[in-house]
Amino acid sequence: MEAILNVQSVKKSYRMGKILVPALREVSFDVSEGEFLTIFGPSGSGKSTLLHLIGCLDRPDAGEILIEGVNVLKLSDEKLAELRLKKIGFVFQFFNLLPRLSALRNVELPLIIAGISEREAREKAKEIVTLMGLEARMNHRPSELSGGEQQRVAMARALINNPKIVLADEPTGNLDTKTGWEIVQLMKKLNQEKKQTFIVVTHDPHIAETADRIVYLKDGLIEAVKEAPRGNSQ
Amino acid sequence: MKSSKILAVAWENLTQRKLRASLTTLGVVIGIAAIIGLAALGEGFRLEIRERIQQGFELNVLIVIPGSFTAALRPPFIPQEVNSVRNVTGVALVAPLITLPQVKIYNETNQRINAFTVGAVNFSEMTQMVGERFIPIEGEIPGEDENDTIVLGYRACFLNETTRLARVGDNVTVLQINVSKTLRVAAILGKGGTPGITNFDNWAFIPTKTAVQLMEGEEAYNLILVKVSDIEQSEQVANDIENVFENPYAISVLVPIAFVRQVDRILAIVQLFLMAIASISLLVAGIGIMNIMTVSVMERTREIGILKAIGAKSRTVLAMFLSEAVLVGMVGGLIGILTGYGLSFVLSYGLSNFIQPQQQDTAFQSPGVQQSMAIRPVFSLEWTIIAFIFAVIVCIIFGLYPARKASKLNPVDALRYE
Ligand SMILES: Nc1ncnc2c1ncn2[C@@H]1O[C@H](COP(=O)(O)OP(=O)(O)O)[C@@H](O)[C@H]1O
Ligand SMILES: [Mg+2]
Numbered sequence A: 001m002e003a004i005l006n007v008q009s010v011k012k013s014y015r016m017g018k019i020l021v022p023a024l025r026e027v028s029f030d031v032s033e034g035e036f037l038t039i040f041g042p043s044g045s046g047k048s049t050l051l052h053l054i055g056c057l058d059r060p061d062a063g064e065i066l067i068e069g070v071n072v073l074k075l076s077d078e079k080l081a082e083l084r085l086k087k088i089g090f091v092f093q094f095f096n097l098l099p100r101l102s103a104l105r106n107v108e109l110p111l112i113i114a115g116i117s118e119r120e121a122r123e124k125a126k127e128i129v130t131l132m133g134l135e136a137r138m139n140h141r142p143s144e145l146s147g148g149e150q151q152r153v154a155m156a157r158a159l160i161n162n163p164k165i166v167l168a169d170e171p172t173g174n175l176d177t178k179t180g181w182e183i184v185q186l187m188k189k190l191n192q193e194k195k196q197t198f199i200v201v202t203h204d205p206h207i208a209e210t211a212d213r214i215v216y217l218k219d220g221l222i223e224a225v226k227e228a229p230r231g232n233s234q
Numbered sequence B: 001m002k003s004s005k006i007l008a009v010a011w012e013n014l015t016q017r018k019l020r021a022s023l024t025t026l027g028v029v030i031g032i033a034a035i036i037g038l039a040a041l042g043e044g045f046r047l048e049i050r051e052r053i054q055q056g057f058e059l060n061v062l063i064v065i066p067g068s069f070t071a072a073l074r075p076p077f078i079p080q081e082v083n084s085v086r087n088v089t090g091v092a093l094v095a096p097l098i099t100l101p102q103v104k105i106y107n108e109t110n111q112r113i114n115a116f117t118v119g120a121v122n123f124s125e126m127t128q129m130v131g132e133r134f135i136p137i138e139g140e141i142p143g144e145d146e147n148d149t150i151v152l153g154y155r156a157c158f159l160n161e162t163t164r165l166a167r168v169g170d171n172v173t174v175l176q177i178n179v180s181k182t183l184r185v186a187a188i189l190g191k192g193g194t195p196g197i198t199n200f201d202n203w204a205f206i207p208t209k210t211a212v213q214l215m216e217g218e219e220a221y222n223l224i225l226v227k228v229s230d231i232e233q234s235e236q237v238a239n240d241i242e243n244v245f246e247n248p249y250a251i252s253v254l255v256p257i258a259f260v261r262q263v264d265r266i267l268a269i270v271q272l273f274l275m276a277i278a279s280i281s282l283l284v285a286g287i288g289i290m291n292i293m294t295v296s297v298m299e300r301t302r303e304i305g306i307l308k309a310i311g312a313k314s315r316t317v318l319a320m321f322l323s324e325a326v327l328v329g330m331v332g333g334l335i336g337i338l339t340g341y342g343l344s345f346v347l348s349y350g351l352s353n354f355i356q357p358q359q360q361d362t363a364f365q366s367p368g369v370q371q372s373m374a375i376r377p378v379f380s381l382e383w384t385i386i387a388f389i390f391a392v393i394v395c396i397i398f399g400l401y402p403a404r405k406a407s408k409l410n411p412v413d414a415l416r417y418e
Helices: A047-054 A077-087 A103-113 A118-131 A147-159 A177-194 B003-015 B018-056 B079-086 B123-129 B208-215 B231-244 B256-299 B301-309 B314-355 B381-408 B411-416
Strands: A003-016 A019-032 A036-040 A062-067 A088-091 A165-169 A197-202 A213-218 A221-227 B061-065 B091-099 B104-106 B117-121 B136-139 B149-152 B171-176 B179-189 B203-207 B223-228 B252-254
Touching: A003 A047, A003 A197, A019 A047, A019 A062, A019 A197, A019 A221, A036 A047, A036 A177, A047 A165, A047 A197, A077 A088, A077 B301, A077 B314, A088 A147, A103 A118, A103 A147, A118 A147, A147 A165, A147 A177, A165 A177, A177 A197, B003 B018, B003 B314, B018 B256, B018 B314, B018 B381, B061 B231, B061 B256, B079 B091, B079 B223, B079 B231, B091 B123, B091 B208, B117 B123, B117 B208, B123 B203, B123 B223, B171 B208, B179 B208, B203 B208, B223 B231, B231 B252, B231 B256, B256 B301, B256 B314, B256 B381, B301 B314, B301 B411, B314 B381
Parallel strands: A036 A197, A036 A213, A088 A165, A165 A197, B117 B203, B149 B179
Antiparallel strands: A003 A019, A003 A062, A213 A221, B061 B223, B061 B252, B091 B117, B091 B223, B104 B171, B136 B179, B149 B203, B171 B179
């Protein structure tokens, strides 16, 4: 299958006062279109950093990142914003919903940013919220929703623009095991039905195992890459 | 993102923090109200002053005097000189005047008539020259050939509303040093009101021929009143009149309109100065906006990070925050304008009462003449628009820094921010 993402010799350090803290030493790997990939590693290993770089939220110090063959580091900040809007969906550990907006309005936000008419955005948002099983809760604010519900809202928001790549940073990290598992299953289902590429960061080995492929990260380096142990593609 | 939507979001953000937004807006309201209020009041004050000056002058009548600050006193004007003035282009009408300050007038019961100055004039010339101020309330202005007549100013005749010194038809005695003449009272003039050069309340007028007889000398005029055909040409005509004389510096031409313009200019400067002070309060409001918005950006760092993560461009974030500033400016500007209108009414009422002089002399007040200052605020669309734009611009300028700060936030840092 064709690679939708190439990560080539990517390095990233953070400056803490006078010292440079290396977060990613040198990381290279490819992701195929429609793949369900997990990045697994202990806390502080650089998983979030890597995901942010893939998601064009930040720029690496060295190396290259290609999305659909396009070197994203050559794009302007405005172009990167557009890329995030159209091709990438983000799901975070802490949900990162706007607390003052209802679930529905959180979900329609990317469409509003894209300049789509309010009516159309509302309709599409309702559709996807229903798909996520949140019909009854869509007019509630995030604070009135359970963790699992909030993460579904976040998923709906990530998916509403029909992105090619969905990035999730420990999406189950703040949920109980059962709810977390449901979220992962939902992602798997979407991955299979819509052929969207999923890159999921986790430090839960059980969840990592559900992937087609697992990238093991430690101290900013890829330790190993493992193909699906149980043929997850079914 | 559509601009209309950005504006709507900005409005929502503001209305969700009502107290904060209102306090920020209040600063703008006060600044704009001060500017609008002072502008309206200043304009009203200017108009009032102008009107007062106009009551004391005929704006299109120049006054030529035989003398000046720079030259020694020269003799009064001779008839040829009056004729030369008459021939200057732009001169519509000339009325020479002899003043006889030492003349004393007695009525039939030998009471002194209250005239400070006796002016010798050609009555029909005077009527044409300053017609509105030369209207009798009793009798008629005498014709050309009616010599040995006298016209009394209002206060020359009336001590107060009930006590008068002469009536039309009375014979009065005019005494100049040791020459005396008996003259018939032909008319009594209406009250002039505001003091000024062409206020004739304390004057008495006699025909020129009578004056010449009294003085036992040649015709020689102490004043020439010159009506210009175009008031805008007043200065030019005055200049030409000066140049008619052998020594232009020995005479003076008073140009009332120039005086009015000068006063107008001074008042305009005072008004601008007041408004500059008022503008300072708007700047203070601007700093308030900057302060509040900076805090707001810090509070909403995470929100900004989220927006950027899901694809909002930097300039969308910038526009969102700037819109908030613009909305504060527009709402504050509008309320400020209305408040300013109200304020100027309250202030003008207070000021008018404050300036009002002791009501002396009410008995002499004739209808239509205002004794007290009544400053009415004058609103100009121009100033209103300028103030509104000013409010918005100040808000944009002071909102720009925090808005840029928000737009430049690195999304990763913003998302990590707890
Ligand atoms: N903004 C930052 N400033 C300084 N150090 C950072 C920053 N972000 C991450 N780090 C450091 O980089 C390393 C990798 O962090 P991160 O990518 O968040 O790891 P993970 O997500 O695997 O826990 C850690 O040592 C972390 O302390
Ligand atoms: Mg992390």
